[in-house]
Amino acid sequence: MIPSYFGWISAQLVALGLTLHLLLPVSTETGIIIGALLVMAYTLLGGMWSISVTDFFHNIILIAGLSFLAYLLWAKVPDFNQLIASQPKHFFRAIPVENTWKDWLVYGAAWMTIGLGSIPQQDIFQRVMSAKNEKVAAKASIAAGGMYLTIALLPLFIAFIGVRLYPSLLAEDDLLIPTLVMKFTPRAMQVLFLGALLSALLSTTSGAILAPASVLGENILKPLLRQPSDKTVLLFIRISVVLVTMACIIMAIERQNIFELVGEASAFSLVSLFIPLNAGLWYKKTTPFGSHLSMILGLAFWGYFHFINPSEIPAVWYGLMAGLVGLLFGNLIKTKPA
Structure with missing residues (x-):
């Protein structure tokens, strides 16, 4: 779970760096470092409470800014129906154009990577476990x-x-919407929207940094110590926040491709965590050995076919199949339930 967050955090830092580069006379790399240090500072000071409160206000500002910009652009279109009708054939098609098994495998992999890969993530558990009760947690998740x-x-x-x-604007696709705001909207709109964008990035990055740091402190370091105090555990989590941030700064500066970083982060958790998580919840005969073998094989096969030997079939399918085989085989060898 910990390394699966590195790509996601790095993608947010790249977006922060690009936005600061647009607003300030600094390079993208400098913007990444400035944004990362800012997020790290208020995550260390506030923890989950700061994330919950800032998430709430940031998202209100973000939704308001996006809604206003959408209205301004919609008002500039004389005939929206004509605009839709003028689009190329298959532009709005939601399923593969070619009805082949390879196209459907690519299509299914795209849905699963984000849709299922986001489920076994600690930042979701953070919010669910922070809710007042189970009813609030369920309703909030559906909403x-x-x-x-x-x-x-x-x-x-x-x-x-x-x-x-x-x-x-297609020439500046990394910052298409911010550039649109800066060039074609009033100053008040620029302040509102870019403030919302920065707020959303800061909030998302803070929660993402806290997630692996909490796992590292609570689930790895704490069991290694003999009855540590809460202050000691908190210190380890804060140290973990710093270490995770530093690692992601390096990764963000080296990669700087938001699409690839987000995709790899979700695929990482999908192939290594989704199957053992659901097996532990719903399959009573699941064993620790089967779960561990599923994680190792799923991640190994995905890594091989994604980085070393790419094929026409998306690597997540190899990872999922290997994870399922590892789970079933491991459960047969070790029959003691988890």
Whole structure:
């Protein structure tokens, strides 16, 4: 779980660096370092409480900014139906154009990577376990899923209209929406939107840094010590926050590809954690050995076919199949339940 967060955190730091580069006379690399140190500071000071409070306000600002920008762009389109009708064939198609098994495997892998790969993540457990009771946790999770499917469409809507009104923006696709805001909206809109963007990035990065740091402190370091005090455990978690941040700064500066970093982070957790997590929840005969073997084989096969020997079939399929075989084989060898 810990290394699966490194790609996600690094992607957020790259986005922070690009945004600061757009706003300030600094390089992207300098922006990454500034953003990372800022996030690390308030994560160390506030922990989960700071993340919960800032998440709440940041997302309100973000939704307001995106909604306002979407309205401004929509008002610039004289005939929206004509704009939709003018798009290339298959532009709005939601399933593969070619009905081949390879295309469907690629399509399924794309859905699973984000959809299922995000489930066994500690930042989700953070919020669920921080809720007042199980009813609040369940309702909040369902509401968040609904927002994921609706509010997340706003950036797609903005980009869809923006690149057709201003085709030159395609040359700056890493910062398409921020560039659109800076060039074609009033100063008040720029402040609102870019403030919302920075707020969302800071909030997301803070929660992502705290997640692996908490696992490292609570689940790895704490069991190695003999009855440590809460202060000692907290100190280890804070040290872990610093170590995770430093590692992700290096990774972000070296890679600087948001799409690849996010995809690899979700695929990492999908192939190594999703199968043993669900087996532990729903399959009574699951054993520790089977779970461990599933994690190792799933990650090994995914890593081989993703980095060393890529193929037309997405690597997550090899990882999932290897993880399932490892789980079943391990359960047969070690029959003692977890």
